[in-house]
Amino acid sequence: MALNSVNTNVGAMIALQNLNSTNSELATVQARINTGKKVGSAKDNGAVWAIAQSQRSESTALNSVKESLQRGQSTVDVAMAAGETVSDLLVQMKEKALAASDTTLNTTSRNALAEDFKALRDQIGKTVANAEFNGANMLKTSGTTVQALANAKGTSSITVQAQNMGLGGTVLTASLSSTVTFTTATQAKGIVSLMNTALDKVSTALTKLGTGSKALGTHLDFTTKLQDSLDAGVGNLVDADLAKESARLQALQTKQQLGIQALSIANSSSSTLLSLFR
Known part of the structure; x- marks a missing residue:
């Protein structure tokens, strides 16, 4: 049986965790849409970023080769x-x-x-x-x-x-x-x-x-x-699939709104305890 407490609102905690997770995913998708890259820095995917950086160096160096030729x-x-x-x-x-x-x-x-x-x-x-x-x-x-x-x-x-x-x-x-x-x-x-x-x-x-x-x-x-x-x-x-990211953006924005609603409901649940003291 869930504990009825004004000090500990488990439902609000869970709703907030889910909302924070959704906001984090939403920030990632927005960054991919803004930059056009799914791996924009080493923190996104260190191994892939290192490989891409090495190939960029090779490609850039070929400019000098072309000029020499x-x-x-x-x-x-x-x-x-x-x-x-x-x-x-x-x-x-x-x-x-x-x-x-x-x-x-x-x-x-x-x-x-x-x-x-x-x-x-x-x-x-x-x-x-x-x-x-x-x-x-x-x-x-x-x-x-x-x-x-x-x-x-x-x-x-x-x-x-x-x-x-x-x-x-x-x-x-x-x-x-x-x-x-x-x-x-x-x-x-x-x-x-x-x-x-x-x-x-x-x-x-x-x-x-x-x-x-x-x-x-x-x-x-x-x-x-x-x-x-x-x-x-x-x-x-490293490039992002913008069609896919656009679909994810729509889904996450909807999920964010639902998360806000769930947190609001969880926060209001403790107010029902007042009815016990009337």
Whole structure:
């Protein structure tokens, strides 16, 4: 039999405990709706929060990887554009030298061709000197070799070797120097051979640069997809189902109102004892 006492109201105690529990759940649901997260801090779920934080760190670090890959790709693409210009200039130089190798050509005409040849030769030097992106030049002597980040830990990189296309450099060979020219048909004929060799080497160098640029681009696409997957994984761990939380909010608000009513009824029960003393 329940004790009829004005000092101890067991019903009110139980109603208050239930109301406090409902208010606590309601606060949790409201926090999830406000933040959109079911795990917003370590106190919500320490293990899940730690995993999510680790993946966030990985995803954020991939921003630096993407920037490095984009910077490397731009550097290589600038070098390729300049290299293609060098190849076009070599084709024109070969044309001039071949025309000058004609023994029936008079001296005036050959000298004119030689001037055109020297102008094209000098343009190669200017093209190589200006093939720069963000302070990096892959075509000049001791040019920059691209080493782009390949992972978020910084333990791997994608390397694209510099290609020295300067006059007298390793690609154009030492024979094709900044002073190469011709004055006779025999000299012009010898330069035609040099042009053929230089064109082959420039094509090989451009192939290497093109392969490197493609590798950087492919890895950039992969890194973007990897980052998206990591972000989606973090979302699966910590994001709240707002449709579900909305339904819970409605239920808890109703439960809260009922709890208040129950507490009010329990608190008023002791007043019935007054009727015993009338």
